[in-house]
Amino acid sequence: MNQRIVITGMGWVTPLGHDLETVWAALLSGASGVETxxxxxxxxxxxxxxxxxxxxDHNDYVKHPELHVGVGLNTSFALGAAAQAWAQAxxxxxxxxxxxxxxxxxxxxxxxxxxxxxxxxxLAGWDAESRxxxxxKWAAQAKQSLQALxxxxxxxxxxxxxxxxxxxxxxxxxxCLTACAASTQAIGxxxxxxxxxxxxxxxxxxxxxxxxxxxxxxxxxxxxxxxxNDDPLTASRPFSADRxxxxxxxxxxxxxxxxxxxxxxxxxxxxxxxxxxxxxxxxYRITDIHPDGRGGAGAMRQAxxxxxxxxxxxxxxxxxxxxxxxxxxIETKAxxxxxxxxxxxxAAPPVSSIKxxxxxxxxxxxxxxxxxCALAIRDNKLPPTxxxxxxxxxxxxxxxxxxxxxxxxxxGSVEVCLSNSFGFGGQNDTIILRRV
Amino acid sequence: xxxxxxxxxxxxxxIGDVWRGLLERESALGPVRAFDASTMDSTIAAExxxxxxxxxVPKSYRKQTKVMARDIEIAVAAAHLAGxxxxxxxxxxxxDAEPSYDPTRVGCHIGAGLIAAELDELxxxxxxxxxxxxxxxxxxxxxxxxxxLTPLWLLKYLPNMLACHVTIIHxxxxxxxxxxxxxxxxxxxxxxxxxxIQRGAADLCFCGGAESKVNPMTFYRQVLTGRxxxxxxxxxxxxxxxxxxxxxxxxxxxGGILTLEAAETxxxxxxxxxxxxxxxxxxxxxxxxxxxxxxxxxxxxGPMLAIQAALREARIDADQIDAVFPFGCGHPAYDQAEAAxxxxxxxxxxxxVPVYSAKPLIGNCSAGASAIDLCLAxxxxxxxxxxPHANRDMPLPGLGASDPEKLDxVLVFTTGFGGQNTAVVLGxx
Numbered sequence: 001m002n003q004r005i006v007i008t009g010m011g012w013v014t015p016l017g018h019d020l021e022t023v024w025a026a027l028l029s030g031a032s033g034v035e036t037x038x039x040x041x042x043x044x045x046x047x048x049x050x051x052x053x054x055x056x057d058h059n060d061y062v063k064h065p066e067l068h069v070g071v072g073l074n075t076s077f078a079l080g081a082a083a084q085a086w087a088q089a090x091x092x093x094x095x096x097x098x099x100x101x102x103x104x105x106x107x108x109x110x111x112x113x114x115x116x117x118x119x120x121x122x123l124a125g126w127d128a129e130s131r132x133x134x135x136x137k138w139a140a141q142a143k144q145s146l147q148a149l150x151x152x153x154x155x156x157x158x159x160x161x162x163x164x165x166x167x168x169x170x171x172x173x174x175x176c177l178t179a180c181a182a183s184t185q186a187i188g189x190x191x192x193x194x195x196x197x198x199x200x201x202x203x204x205x206x207x208x209x210x211x212x213x214x215x216x217x218x219x220x221x222x223x224x225x226x227x228x229n230d231d232p233l234t235a236s237r238p239f240s241a242d243r244x245x246x247x248x249x250x251x252x253x254x255x256x257x258x259x260x261x262x263x264x265x266x267x268x269x270x271x272x273x274x275x276x277x278x279x280x281x282x283x284y285r286i287t288d289i290h291p292d293g294r295g296g297a298g299a300m301r302q303a304x305x306x307x308x309x310x311x312x313x314x315x316x317x318x319x320x321x322x323x324x325x326x327x328x329x330i331e332t333k334a335x336x337x338x339x340x341x342x343x344x345x346x347a348a349p350p351v352s353s354i355k356x357x358x359x360x361x362x363x364x365x366x367x368x369x370x371x372x373c374a375l376a377i378r379d380n381k382l383p384p385t386x387x388x389x390x391x392x393x394x395x396x397x398x399x400x401x402x403x404x405x406x407x408x409x410x411x412g413s414v415e416v417c418l419s420n421s422f423g424f425g426g427q428n429d430t431i432i433l434r435r436v
Numbered sequence: 437x438x439x440x441x442x443x444x445x446x447x448x449x450x451i452g453d454v455w456r457g458l459l460e461r462e463s464a465l466g467p468v469r470a471f472d473a474s475t476m477d478s479t480i481a482a483e484x485x486x487x488x489x490x491x492x493v494p495k496s497y498r499k500q501t502k503v504m505a506r507d508i509e510i511a512v513a514a515a516h517l518a519g520x521x522x523x524x525x526x527x528x529x530x531x532d533a534e535p536s537y538d539p540t541r542v543g544c545h546i547g548a549g550l551i552a553a554e555l556d557e558l559x560x561x562x563x564x565x566x567x568x569x570x571x572x573x574x575x576x577x578x579x580x581x582x583x584x585l586t587p588l589w590l591l592k593y594l595p596n597m598l599a600c601h602v603t604i605i606h607x608x609x610x611x612x613x614x615x616x617x618x619x620x621x622x623x624x625x626x627x628x629x630x631x632x633i634q635r636g637a638a639d640l641c642f643c644g645g646a647e648s649k650v651n652p653m654t655f656y657r658q659v660l661t662g663r664x665x666x667x668x669x670x671x672x673x674x675x676x677x678x679x680x681x682x683x684x685x686x687x688x689x690x691g692g693i694l695t696l697e698a699a700e701t702x703x704x705x706x707x708x709x710x711x712x713x714x715x716x717x718x719x720x721x722x723x724x725x726x727x728x729x730x731x732x733x734x735x736x737x738g739p740m741l742a743i744q745a746a747l748r749e750a751r752i753d754a755d756q757i758d759a760v761f762p763f764g765c766g767h768p769a770y771d772q773a774e775a776a777x778x779x780x781x782x783x784x785x786x787x788x789v790p791v792y793s794a795k796p797l798i799g800n801c802s803a804g805a806s807a808i809d810l811c812l813a814x815x816x817x818x819x820x821x822x823x824p825h826a827n828r829d830m831p832l833p834g835l836g837a838s839d840p841e842k843l844d845x846v847l848v849f850t851t852g853f854g855g856q857n858t859a860v861v862l863g864x865x
Contacts (some may be wrong), residue, residue, distance in 0.1 A: 044578035135472030173721035218590030425600030
């Protein structure tokens with residue numbers, strides 16, 4: 001049971017680029033992936049900007065493009081990220097894997113609706129008199145416009161199914177969709193699958209896009225998005241007093257996990273260890289986080305316990321840090337509950353949110369933040385919270401404002417990182433990464 | 437231990453009604469009632485009978501039922517029934533009573549599907565944003581139209597809201613997860629609860645899955661998969677798992693929640709009996725490059741791997757299996773793969789082991805399907821009775837057995853759309 005679980009490969013497709021080093025360099029330089037929304041005409045929406053993936057084609061990455069014709073963007077992103085991770089793990093051409101012991105645990109979101117044709121069907125079906133959609137009229141339009149492949153590829157297990165097809169994975173296969181916590185939860189659960197010995201290698205992470213009309217509509221109605229249309233590049237302002245919501249991003253991060261024993265045996269270099277995982281439910285409200293941050297604090301404590309670490313062992317916290325009023329203040333409170341028992345904020349490690357730069361990748365956010373933690377450990381560098389301006393009295397930790405921190409150059413090192421992900425409905429997940 | 441079951445499907449809400457329907461071979465399949473499906477290639481479904489949400493939530497939570505999609509309603513009702521069945525005390529039943537468990541020691545794992553927006557609600561809003569020619573005006577929508585949707589609209593449709601409502605109602609503060617792997621969702625969620633309890637992260641979990649596809653969009657997606665039976669005119673005879681006349685499955689609506697408890701804490705709270713012991717769990721993935729895994733391979737390798745893993749953990753031989761609850765959806769490619777998997781694992785014993793499917797009566801309940809199967813399998817272990825087969829007049833070779841010699845061990849497995857498979861071995865309590 002006490003097997004050490006290590007990362008041997010990582011890849012991502014993000015608003016800041018599609019390879020490990022480019023994105024990492026962009027994050028350290030405080031770059032922004034935000035631009036005017038182009039996925040659809042958002043010119044009159046309350047939020048008119050987003051952080052999209054740019055100039056990307058999964059066919060540049062996969063070996064079996066014929067298996068993936070017509071996939072959704074979420075699956076497309078997952079394929080590219082997974083191919084990078086697979087290559088870094090040294091699994092290209094490696095024939096020592098038993099397919100039945102290669103598993104997948106993703107936290108991926110659903111595919112995007114075929115919005116135009118979907119709306120056209122709904123409007124064609126509308127019966128003004130009964131104020132209902134008439135099924136026969138709806139179907140008449142749907143039969144003309146909706147395509148089987150496009151519809152089937154929206155099922156939330158499709159990224160998982162396509163990764164299994166690409167890599168021939170026949171082991172335990174899961175997709176969890178716990179809103180913004182999904183891919184952190186997936187990594188945590190994937191480590192548990194390995195610890196039990198139910199697989200030798202797990203492909204884990206997530207992929208998602210909600211940059212589509214109903215996705216933005218949904219979050220706009222919840223007033224969760226930033227409306228800073230006059231300054232999109234600095235709109236994502238986690239922990240600043242003037243934060244006004246998150247910025248929608250999209251993309252994927254994929255990690256290859258295996259036991260240290262398995263990695264060592266096949267000569268793969270471990271990049272970091274996933275040392276602990278915690279998961280809790282707020283059991284409070286579907287709309288709000290528990291005001292004490294009890295669920296978030298509980299997840300962090302569980303993860304520390306599982307890793308056998310003390311709060312003082314943690315060198316960096318990759319925050320959920322969405323840039324909404326509620327999340328950032330309550331996450332701060334939860335961190336302080338765990339790390340500052342005596343009320344001394346200096347006892348907490350530095351905290352930052354890469355969502356300030358790449359936006360919020362929703363289900364895929366957590367895995368990208370986990371990758372950042374692994375890179376922070378590798379390079380002894382911490383990415384900043386970009387766009388940090390006016391301090392908020394209820395957000396009073398060290399958020400690494402605007403400038404990356406070169407811990408190594410200052411004679412220190414980054415040994416242990418903790419990453420939080422919280423989802424709508426009170427879903428809290430924390431993982432801890434440690435140097436191997 | 438499985439200590440409570442809450443199946444919800446076309447035959448009713450709760451194990452009493454559902455079981456009665458199975459024994460009487462009552463079919464819940466009929467023309468779709470939720471909307472006019474008469475012009476689609478499939479026109480039948482097994483819909484959950486009407487019920488009132490206020491019967492399944494505390495008074496203080498009634499307002500929240502307005503933000504529940506149908507899938508969420510089914511899950512919340514099923515969880516309520518399962519907890520009652522298990523004799524649990526939670527805040528969901530009585531806010532003043534001492535709960536059976538410390539809330540931080542309770543988990544929740546509920547499988548879900550791609551929840552469809554209610555088209556009447558969404559289109560009422562969309563309809564306000566039309567151009568003069570009647571087509572959709574996204575400019576008007578962005579500027580004004582979207583305000584016709586309730587602010588919480590999105591939260592009705594997030595898949596994790598099934599589990600979130602259940603955690604809030606019953607004050608569940610331990611690990612919680614939402615698996616979205618089509619028909620394997622319920623089985624995988626059950627497996628997650630099992631693992632959480634095994635590793636000591638919780639003592640009690642609510643687990644299972646639920647889904648409703650009787651919405652024009654989600655129903656039509658099922659039509660587009662090409663998996664549905666063409667026998668719209670004879671719904672009661674339409675779905676024929678492991679019968680030589682099988683031509684496809686049918687849409688079912690429903691789900692099931694089970695309460696899974698550590699045997700030790702179950703006894704400590706005074707529990708006696710229970711439904712079944714959970715002996716083993718396995719999960720696997722089918723890789724079928726011909727169908728992009730929308731169908732399993734004919735040799736049934738995917739489900740076979742899951743079944744073998746579950747048997748390994750259970751430490752029992754294949755010839756100790758007394759009955760099987762397969763996915764058994766009535767689609768020939770799935771039936772054939774499952775028959776092949778069972779033959780590979782059970783060998784000659786398959787000829788003597790009943791392989792039971794309720795799908796002819798309740799349809800394929802998607803994310804709820806395997807959870808319902810688990811509820812039923814637990815119940816047959818408790819009652820030591822197996823319902824009669826439905827619609828299996830000309831069984832495939834080896835799939836004709838109907839009378840179990842005994843009922844000590846039952847295998848439950850699922851072959852999901854997209855290739856995820858699960859298997860569970862249950863033993864008599």
